[in-house]
Structure formats: C-alpha cells, structure tokens
Amino acid sequence: MRLAINEIPERALFGSDAPYGDPILSRATVERVTQPGALRDRVLGGTLAELLDL
Known part of the structure; x- marks a missing residue:
C-alpha cells in the first residue's frame, strides 16, 4: 500500500x-x-472528491 500511495497518489483511493x-x-x-x-x-477522500467534481 505504501508503494502505491507514494508512486501514484492520484490513483490511490480509499476503500x-x-x-x-x-x-x-x-x-x-x-x-x-x-x-x-x-x-x-x-x-482518504481528495481523489474521490476530484473524480466527482466536489
């Protein structure tokens, strides 16, 4: 998880x-x-908010 978050944070989404x-x-x-x-x-939420234009 650490590697994914650090390498591609714009594609990391909490679930x-x-x-x-x-x-x-x-x-x-x-x-x-x-x-x-x-x-x-x-x-923890910013990526999803960006995807949903919130």
Missing part, C-alpha cells in the same frame, strides 16, 4: 470492501503508511 472488510482497519492501514498531511488527505 474497505465492506461488509467483508473492516473499514476501521483499512483506514488505520492508510494512516500507518502515510504521514499526516496532503497525501493522506488525498487518499
């Missing part, structure tokens, strides 16, 4: 595979492999 995956665990994984800031914000 949890709910109800089979655990959304809290998925988010914690993203938070563990990124530093607080713009890159983490992009993965």
